[in-house]
Every structure is written in structure tokens, then in C-alpha cells.
Amino acid sequence: MTANAHSPAARSARLGLRATPEQEVLLRRAAEVAHKSLTEFILESARLAAEQPLLEQCLFMVSGSQYQALMDLLEQPGQPNEGLRDLFARKAPWENA
Template identity: 35%
Template sequence: MMKTTKRSDRIDLRIDPKAKETIQAAALLRHKTISEFILENAMGAANEILAERRHFHLDAKQWEAFQAALDAPPRPLPRLERLMQEPGMFDGPEQEA
């Protein structure tokens, strides 16, 4: 049995009649409503795009270079070190003991 979730959010979409006819014909061929067809295909595209950002493939040479970069000690960043020493906007006035 498939678990269903309550749909409470709505997306309004304005398209020209020809585009609607095309989507409606494709949805009909898949035995789906227009909403089901659009949601299924939009989720597929969204997951594919997000996966491109989460996963990447490297050959052996690229993997070794990636590992070396991760294992390398951090390079000094004097400007960042100075910035981190400055009081921030949420730091109160320094009190001397």
C-alpha cells in the first residue's frame, strides 16, 4: 500500500493554450491528471538537478588530487585571522577585571 501525504500547498501556473493541450495529451497517455503529470515530471527534474550538486564523479587521478587537497594543511589567511580578532557587532564592550 502506498503512503500518501496531505497536499496543502498550491502552485499556480499560467501557460498558453497550446502548451496546456500538449501537457494534457501527455498526461492522458500516462493515465494521470495534469497536476499529477506536472508534479511527477517537475520532481524528477528537480531531483536530477539536485543530485548533480550532491554527487560528482572523479577518475583515479582526480580523486587523488581531491584527497591531497583535503589532507593538505590549511593555507594561512592573514586577513581572515585579523578579522576574527576584531570585536563583532554582538560583542559587548570589553570589561577589565
């Protein structure tokens, strides 16, 4: 049986950090709004922030001929695309306010 991520047994590593009083107030307010303990809020936020650059690291294994085929495609001039033209002609949602 594995320990739940919220159980004391699962959280045996201790992290220390220092924050400005303003940062502490902000974190405590955000944790309260999220209905989480300060520790839960900080750990979840830090985990999400840590996952992002790791998820952006993608490794694709392909054969030499597959790689060359991709490079050949990338070297070709772009083709007109009505869908993209329409998308880029629209205002962003935050510009409509």
C-alpha cells in the same frame, strides 16, 4: 500515520502557473497517455526535473591526504584502455537507424 502523497491532506500547498494554450494541450495529452490526472502529471514531471540538479550536487568529505592522492592521480597522463577505445569506436544507437 503519514499521509499518502496522492491524498488531499498531503497536498496542501497550492502552486499557480500560467501556460500557453499549446503548452496546455501538450501537457493534457501527455497526462492522458500516461493515465494520470493533469495535476499528477505536472507534479511528477516537475519533481523529476527538480531532483536532477539536486542529485548532481555531490559533496565528498575527505582528508587532506586523500584529496592530495586524488589530485595526484588526476595529474597523471591517461593510460590506454582497450574497453574505452572499443566503446568510442562504436556508433551510437541512434546513428544505426
